[in-house]
Amino acid sequence: MSASLPTPLVEMRGISKSFGAVSALRHVSLSVLPGSVVGLVGDNAAGKSTLMKILAGAILPDSGSILIHGRPAVYDNPIGAREAGIEMIYQDFALVPELTVAQNIFLGREQVRRRWGGVRTLDTARMNRRARELFASLGLRVPSVTSPVQALSGGQQQAVAIARATGFEAELVIMDEPTANLGAPAIEKVRQTIEGLREKGVAVILISHRLEDIFAIGDRFVVMKRGEIVANREVGDTCSEEIVAMMVTGRDPRAEGPTA
Amino acid sequence: MFLVLALWIVILSLSSEHFLTATNLLNVARQAAPLIIIGVGMTFVMSTAGIDLSVGSTVALISVLAGSWLSAGLPAFVVLPLLLLVGALLGSLSGWVITLGVPAFVVTLAGLTSIRGLAFVYSDGYATPIVNPVMAWIGRGGILGVNAPFLIAMAVAVLGWFLLNRTRFGLHALATGGREEAARVMGLAINRIKIAVYALTGALAALGGIVISARLSNGSPNAGVMLELEVIAATVLGGTSLFGGRATIAGTVVGALLINFVRNGLNLLGVNPYWVQVVTGIILVLAVLVNTVLSRRVESWARATSEGDEGNAE
Numbered sequence: 001m002s003a004s005l006p007t008p009l010v011e012m013r014g015i016s017k018s019f020g021a022v023s024a025l026r027h028v029s030l031s032v033l034p035g036s037v038v039g040l041v042g043d044n045a046a047g048k049s050t051l052m053k054i055l056a057g058a059i060l061p062d063s064g065s066i067l068i069h070g071r072p073a074v075y076d077n078p079i080g081a082r083e084a085g086i087e088m089i090y091q092d093f094a095l096v097p098e099l100t101v102a103q104n105i106f107l108g109r110e111q112v113r114r115r116w117g118g119v120r121t122l123d124t125a126r127m128n129r130r131a132r133e134l135f136a137s138l139g140l141r142v143p144s145v146t147s148p149v150q151a152l153s154g155g156q157q158q159a160v161a162i163a164r165a166t167g168f169e170a171e172l173v174i175m176d177e178p179t180a181n182l183g184a185p186a187i188e189k190v191r192q193t194i195e196g197l198r199e200k201g202v203a204v205i206l207i208s209h210r211l212e213d214i215f216a217i218g219d220r221f222v223v224m225k226r227g228e229i230v231a232n233r234e235v236g237d238t239c240s241e242e243i244v245a246m247m248v249t250g251r252d253p254r255a256e257g258p259t260a
Numbered sequence: 261m262f263l264v265l266a267l268w269i270v271i272l273s274l275s276s277e278h279f280l281t282a283t284n285l286l287n288v289a290r291q292a293a294p295l296i297i298i299g300v301g302m303t304f305v306m307s308t309a310g311i312d313l314s315v316g317s318t319v320a321l322i323s324v325l326a327g328s329w330l331s332a333g334l335p336a337f338v339v340l341p342l343l344l345l346v347g348a349l350l351g352s353l354s355g356w357v358i359t360l361g362v363p364a365f366v367v368t369l370a371g372l373t374s375i376r377g378l379a380f381v382y383s384d385g386y387a388t389p390i391v392n393p394v395m396a397w398i399g400r401g402g403i404l405g406v407n408a409p410f411l412i413a414m415a416v417a418v419l420g421w422f423l424l425n426r427t428r429f430g431l432h433a434l435a436t437g438g439r440e441e442a443a444r445v446m447g448l449a450i451n452r453i454k455i456a457v458y459a460l461t462g463a464l465a466a467l468g469g470i471v472i473s474a475r476l477s478n479g480s481p482n483a484g485v486m487l488e489l490e491v492i493a494a495t496v497l498g499g500t501s502l503f504g505g506r507a508t509i510a511g512t513v514v515g516a517l518l519i520n521f522v523r524n525g526l527n528l529l530g531v532n533p534y535w536v537q538v539v540t541g542i543i544l545v546l547a548v549l550v551n552t553v554l555s556r557r558v559e560s561w562a563r564a565t566s567e568g569d570e571g572n573a574e
Binding site: 056058099120 | 427444
């Protein structure tokens with residue numbers, strides 16, 4: 001290892017995971033540099049979402065380790081991952097429809113205050129105020145932080161999910177298919193959000209079927225197939241034909257080419 | 261529901277001179293007390309999208325245990341906490357099995373039959389008279405003219421309201437019922453929450469059982485028959501969703517009062533008491549119909565409006 005290489009923000013080493021007899025991930029390693037945008041691609045059942053849920057603390061791996069800033073990260077639930085600076089935006093946004101916008105944003109890390117000698121009560125006024133500030137600073141729009149999420153449109157619900165993931169000093173934001181089922185203006189908004197995160201030095205892992213999004217805003221492709229990583233490519237060093245071919249065959253032609 | 265209750269009270273006040281008397285109102289409040297107490301627990305269970313069918317049987321088991329332990333000479337300050345503990349343990353057991361993946365309906369249906377079975381086994385089917393000053397106060401005492409059961413029910417309702425609306429526990433229970441997968445990936449301790457709501461309901465069923473036994477001065481394995489259905493009716497009537505995520509303690513209190521005011525009013529009007537059950541059933545369906553249809557209308561209206569706003573903003 002050369003000393004000039006920066007320490008990766010996040011490094012996953014030898015991650016394996018099986019669901020019963022099905023092996024979802026086989027010894028997968030992945031590293032992400034600070035402020036970089038990684039596009040994670042692969043067909044269905046390639047293991048992308050499982051790998052990312054492990055990184056986000058929602059699934060525990062059978063084996064393997066995660067390092068953050070070169071130090072082993074010890075968390076076994078999403079709250080631990082979030083405290084370590086890793087946030088995930090789920091494809092279905094993972095919002096509770098009946099709860100308000102502010103309640104969803106603070107879900108699992110509510111602000112409380114002690115009253116009557118120790119009883120911890122929710123500080124709803126403070127959470128509402130901070131949620132409003134958050135939307136203002138991110139330039140996202142929602143009708144009201146006190147309206148229930150189920151009263152919001154799809155685009156507004158995504159804004160809530162983005163605000164929740166980016167509003168708490170995250171260092172890495174994972175986005176699972178953020179542009180699926182969105183119209184052109186909303187896709188542009190997501191791209192702007194990712195650019196904004198990169199400028200702040202926040203890394204992004206983007207799971208997407210839309211290769212053009214990754215070519216437009218990404219730094220690097222990571223291709224997965226059947227629970228393994230097939231290839232790593234700089235965005236400027238590849239084309240969509242090559243990426244698609246690797247997604248389908250599960251083989252990296254450059255790795256095999258010279259030796260064959 | 262508040263409107264329906266108010267309307268019913270006005271109609272009854274005009275039709276019967278006995279209805280709007282302090283004695284009668286306090287009497288209805290006392291009859292509603294066990295329903296309110298257990299309904300508060302059911303509101304928490306339903307907020308997690310669960311259900312507890314075993315509360316009536318828990319009332320019976322607690323009733324026979326109260327009769328037996330008190331007549332054995334144990335002091336009330338030992339027996340009553342023990343009974344609450346028994347209720348909480350029975351509830352935790354249900355909750356734990358539910359977290360293993362068995363549907364709440366099945367687990368608590370099993371509780372409904374087996375816990376009442378235990379009550380009969382333990383008592384051999386006989387009722388035991390309860391003679392105890394503390395139980396006598398709970399059953400017939402009061403403060404400043406307000407009877408003790410209703411005071412206990414109000415205290416439970418206020419604490420329950422606080423727990424549901426002002427603490428992380430209440431919020432997390434609602435989140436679990438609203439969308440469990442979202443609650444899970446946000447890191448909420450779903451299994452702990454589920455066990456806790458059933459434990460709470462078990463303890464409150466025990467408290468309801470104590471109040472009922474004190475009122476009847478009797479520990480009976482036949483106490484609380486069909487009570488679970490009445491508690492569920494009161495909770496749903498109040499506006500708590502059977503599917504989780506939406507729950508109201510005030511609504512449950514009103515639902516419990518409404519059921520008892522309907523019964524009381526029809527009695528005063530001289531209606532055959534069997535009709536009371538028919539009317540209660542009809543009111544339940546109408547109330548839920550109005551609730552769901554109205555809330556669906558409001559939701560689609562809200563969504564249409566907010567999408568219109570977004571369209572303008574783009």
